Amino acid sequence: MMLLDGNNLTLEKCQKVIYQNEKVGLTEAAWQRVEASRKTVDQAVSDDTVVYGVTTGFGKFSDVTIENDLVADLQMNLIRSHACAVGTPFPEPVTRAMMLLRANALAKGFSGVRRELLQLLLDLLNHRIHPVIPQQGSLGASGDLAPLAHLASVLIGEGEAFVAGRRMAGKDALAQAGLKPVRLAAKEGLALINGTQAMTAVGLIAYLEARNLADRADEIAAMTLECLRGVTDAFHPDVHAVRPYPEQAEVARRILDQVDGSQLVTRQGDIRVQDAYSLRCIPQVHGASRQALRYVREKLLIEMNAATDNPLIFAERGDIVSGGNFHGQPIALAMDFLKIAMAELANVSERRIERLVNPQLNDLPGFLSPKPGLQSGMMIPQYVAASIVSENKVLAHPASVDSIPSSANQEDHVSMGTTAARHALKVVQNVRKVLAIEAMCAAQALEMRGVDKAGRGTRQLYRDIRQRVAPLTRDRSLSKDIERLSEWL
Template identity: 45%
Template structure:
């Protein structure tokens, strides 16, 4: 796949994350080299250039002599590789490499084409730098994690290739590379930028988009299991409000429920005038979440194409600015966290509804011979625990700035942590939706021989392919894990389109 630096679409980044090869469109090398030449010209004048012949952060006022410029860049990578915690997962590291290469290739960072080509070579060989997940506050760029990425280029640090852990020189050799001696600004250009925050946020976005579609399938299945109404999804209702996400979700729910025999069986004579909100207000809640994700997607697409290191070489000038400040990413991550939390909250309420015989009209806890059997009693408790955890994780991170670098960097975005927590939230939501899918599939079976709509029956088939019907109590955890694996592979998400 060929990407035009500065013009890549989110679908292309999703493909890179999933392992597709990345090349950059022709002509980028000349653009990148021009910025290197421009920097060399300015450096020859003897003027102070931040991070090129000065120290970093609070040490920006310290001039560095010509004989120490290479050591300055080398020391920068070593000193800033101060991350901790578990390593970033392979899909995220693929994104980091691709995003960094594309950003540097735009020709404002004064880094040689050969260094950019080395990042692409690592990606092509699937040799991925070992990057600790924690240690960035999302301003001055993702310094610590990107320093761990860049260490590999000088033959230090570690990488992984599949399950193999490789030391720096071995990793470079496996990719057909030799260690680099960094030129002026190259170390700074490599570790300054928002690529780790953006990669984490993109991974969260892609997971959230799939989980939202899964939530619509689970929610529609719950409507039929509870003999709910499809009237709340009537297009005329949503047109009067005009919220685009709401309109799109209502249309998707109508499509999912179209042709259901269960719905037709109680269209007349049902004593319930209105369903509980967790069934009836799905377009309003999931639609608002869809709009949040769309807004975040637009921000992240721009950020993925951005140049975010400092200083920048523009029109022959070396300009110091603050593009490394990841506030847009932090806000996008915080809003996605709200969507993930709310999708889980309303799903858990539907699970509670299905297990409550007063609300659902189904056997208590979705099992016959209740008392001897507890059925879905504790599965609902698990869903409640995951929901509570996601509510806590949804607290905004972008408002929690802590000054760093002796108050030179006195306002930071916390974007990296904001995006990192999306992984745990998506995992929790996948668990909640798995429980709802199991409960709703069980509920449908109490209405047999009536059939639901085609897509819902397909979802039921996926559930039953992973977990048998609940006739008597058994360990629930394996069933949840089996359905969750399908959720994470996008099998339920594939059953619905959001136009």
């Protein structure tokens, strides 16, 4: 069982919980912090202290005092009123990530929840009870209120959940696992929904796939370079040492490793002096995207281990402080950066696809067709790639530059971080399809050049592709082939 302490959650640990269903608990020190922060909340309620969201209303209603005997009703009403997100539910990995991240944030001991509430959240994760959380509706400031309210709804025996692929009422999902809903106490509703866990969860899933695709993009680009008799001088370590971006040098090294032993790549002057940018500048373009990924990783790791609700409980000194850690601007900017960086991997991939299929740009059969003219070969896959790349350009428009005031202008600047994260995930999924098309075209071209002449790395990549997609010997629908390669990637 993985024990959370609120401070040391890593990407690798997240993967184990999200994809391998590893069980989760809390360290004893974390439980002690949780209980200490709860005592501070109880004392504030007992003393009739004015505390935002505990003895007051929310947002613009923060100046409305709530009577002591109604503070529990206030929290239940908060979840019910805020659970109004719309759209297709988040996929299971995102929901699991959201639950894990929220539990880790509560484990820090700055949120004031009771032990029984946090334990129930852990139980949901461990029993694979996944709340139905619609994707649209968060402004990304005041936290991911609407999505997290849907998560919280199941904890109180309301809302809906997926269990083993079946959609059912939240209360039935709990009962099926032998669990009982909780009635929220002071501060707990706010502690559950005032945070950035929706945008961070989506961003985490997007990053994990993006990180993998960055490697695949290098490998596929190396095969294309080989098929087009590319000049390897541009990848020499000395070239990249004088512009010392480590990611750029890493990509160049990876490309040379892939084509090591190849009889197809050329040296400067053998056939041409230099290649087009989509080949010659692979290290510079792919490397820059890797730089962005490094930035995104850094921000995700901070946010995954942060307290992002409001107010925060500082039990050691008995203070309850209102702040703005729920504002998603750091993740919003990171997600906009991620989608721009990944869109560029698809942009340059599509240009390489064009160089593979265009008979005016190479000496291969037109559109890699078995019978050019009679058969169209790989003509239309390039169209598909161009369409997807164009869609990515629309999605890559930054969401973080937009803000619409809410709550009667009390919340007058918001991050739109969840929109940025959702679009980033879509861009990443689109990149996968474009890279699949390049891989399919490159494998076809390599057969025409001679697979036995390929480098050690590209030859293995060719075998991997051919295990999933047959050679194009005559025209056929390639839609399922593209999807199959995309899923593999």
